[in-house]
Amino acid sequence: MPTTARIAAMRARLDAGNASHEAIVTQALExxxxxxxxxxxxxxxxxxxLAAARHADAARKAGVQLPALAGLPVTIKDLYDVAGETTMAGSVVRRGAAPAAHDSVAVQRLRAQGAAIVGKTNMTEFAFSGVGIxxxxxxxxxxxxxxxxxIxxxxxxxxxxxxxLGLAVVGLGSDTGGSIRIPAALCGIVGFKSTQSRTPRTGAFPLSQTLDTVCAMARSVEDCLVADAALADAPLAVRRRPLQxxxxxxxxxxxxxxxxxPTARAFQRAVTKLSAAGAQVVDITLAELAEVAKINAPGGFSPIEAAAVHRATIADGRALYDSRxxxxxxxxxxVSAVDYITMQQRRADWIARMEGALQGFDALLCPTVPIAAPPIESLATDxxxxxxxxxxxxxxxxxxFLDGCSFSLPCHEAGELPAGLMLSSVRGDxxxxxxxxxAVEAALG
Structure with a gap:
């Protein structure tokens, strides 16, 4: 069975005895x-x-009702602690650092669901770029x-x-400025950034304590919700609604x-489909968005908080860092403490105004990213x-910056480079x- 199938379809075939967890995981590892x-x-x-897959097969044969992720291949980003290993976070400068004493909470929760963790995945060094190089x-x-x-x-x-590639049903990542939704959009899959407080960050190597969010990507909204339920240790109480x-x-x-x-065409085509299916698509100004860059200066939350993490290491090992x-x-x-505290205060005021401006809407709708994935070689210069x-x-x-929640859904057609449609709302929503x-995923087909 291809791992590109959705989790519910895979589980149905497994429950019917038409596939085995071991075969699925073996295929992923190959x-x-x-x-x-x-x-x-x-x-x-x-x-x-393979041990997790075989355990799931044995449990299924014994009549045990399995969690959705049990025995299925899952990957974890290189910034999550795994007991006994040094957490490298895509770097080389951390070679020789003390190994983690415990699994991160996210990894613990995936293991508790019986997930077959096939490996740690590559990432931008210290999660500090949306490009992926x-x-x-x-x-x-x-x-x-x-x-x-x-890219x-x-x-x-x-x-x-x-x-x-079908090597995992869920990819555990993180999202500080888009690190789940950007690659999901460019690779043509679904990414879900939850409200930051929904999932614990314990055991995840930090970039920005203000913005870091533990979350995942998958091949469908439903599969992202399966991953979110595991990471939050509680499913969202989702009440399905018609698009109309x-x-x-x-x-x-x-x-x-x-x-x-190409991205503009894909977005407009998606909006046309949603409108035809009964959604009310409303153009608004939302001038507050123009304030983000100014409020986030000087420096920005990620550089300031990363500087606190890396200050000692970068002083002695700068040559081992990605120069970018x-x-x-x-x-x-x-950046001074005064400026940092002022940024926090101005952000809180901005969030309150944004939440007010978005009242009466079910979601904010826009392209996840405004460009298709550029060739790697085109980004050779700084x-x-x-x-x-x-x-x-x-x-x-x-x-x-809004401390909101957000999905990226594919909205391209076959033969086109992937484009993402971003649906977002306020924190806790x-x-x-x-x-x-x-509803939007179903309408887009």
């Missing part, structure tokens, strides 16, 4: 060794994954284009490619600036890299947004 999966993994857990461990190629080596998106690059009558706000400010033609990551960390080194990084992060980061995402 696929992880193919050239198409180059640079996707930083470690493979072959024996442990890693100079130390190589860059996974986006599976959407077999002819041109394109996968980041920072959860390997997680996205593992799902897109849903009010979707499309902001004219910021989110469409510089959009490329080091440059962004440097932005936070000289200028090109940082320009692309800014474009990739711009839309998704606004929702992290995860269950209602999930119902919207399920």
């Amino acid at each position: 696929g992880a060794k193919l050239p198409s999966a180059a640079h996707v993994f930083t470690a493979l857990y072959t024996d442990a994954a 890693n100079p130390h461990h190589g860059t996974p190629h986006n599976p959407a284009d077999p002819d041109i080596a394109r 996968p998106g980041g920072s959860s690059s390997g997680a996205a490619v593992s799902v897109a 009558g849903l009010r979707l706000a499309v902001p004219s400010t910021l989110m469409f600036d510089g959009i490329d033609r 990551v080091a440059a962004r960390i440097d932005l936070g080194m000289t 200028e090109a890299f940082f320009q692309a990084n800014g474009m990739l992060l711009r839309n998704t980061f606004a929702i992290n 995860d269950a209602r947004l999930a119902a919207v995402a399920l």
Whole structure:
């Protein structure tokens, strides 16, 4: 059975005795060794994954009702602690650091569900870019284009490619400024960034304590909700709703600036489908979006908080850092406590105003990213890299800044490069947004 099937379909075949967990995991592990999966993994857990699969097969034969993820292949981003291993977070500078004493909470919860963790996935060093390039461990190629080596998106690059290639039903990643939704959009899968407080960050190597969110990507909204239920240790109380009558706000400010033609066409086509199916698509200004960059200056939350994490290490080991990551960390080194506290206060005020502006709408609707995945070689210069990084992060980061929740759904057609449709809402609105995402996914087909 291909791992590209959705979890419910796989579980139905398993329950009917038409497949085995061991065969599914074996197929994933074999696929992880193919050239198409180059640079996707930083470690493979072959024996442990097969043991989990065999345990699930034995339990099923004994009549035990299994959790949805039991015995199915799952990947975890390289920034999550695994007991006995040094958490590298896509770097080389952490070689020799003390190994983790315990699994991260996210990994613990996946193991408790019986998931077969097939490996750790590659990522942007210290999760500090939306592009997905890693100079130390190589860059996974986006599976959407077999002819041109394109970026996968980041920072959860390997997680996205593992799902897109069918090597995992769920890719555990993280999202600080878009690191789940950007690679999901560029690789043509679904990503869900929950409200930050919904999932514990214990045992995840930090980028920004203000913004980091533990979350995952999969091949459907429903599968993302399965992953979210495991990570939060409680399912969302989703009440399914018809698309007809849903009010979707499309902001004219910021989110469409510089959009490329293929992405614009894919977005407009999706909006046309949703409108035809009965959704009320409402154009709004939402001028508050233009304030994000100003409030997040000087430095930005991620550079400031990353500087606190890396201050000692980067002083002695700068040559071992990705120079582009080091440059962004440097932005936070000289920001004063006064400026940092002021940023927090201004953000809180902005969130309150945004929440007020979005009242009466079921979701905010815009492209996940305004551009298709560029070729890796086109980003060889720092200028090109940082320009692309800014474009990739711009839309998704606004929702992290809002402390909101957000889905990215594929909206491209066969033969096109992937494009993502982003549905977002305010903090704590995860269950209602999930119902919207399920309805939109069904309408898009």
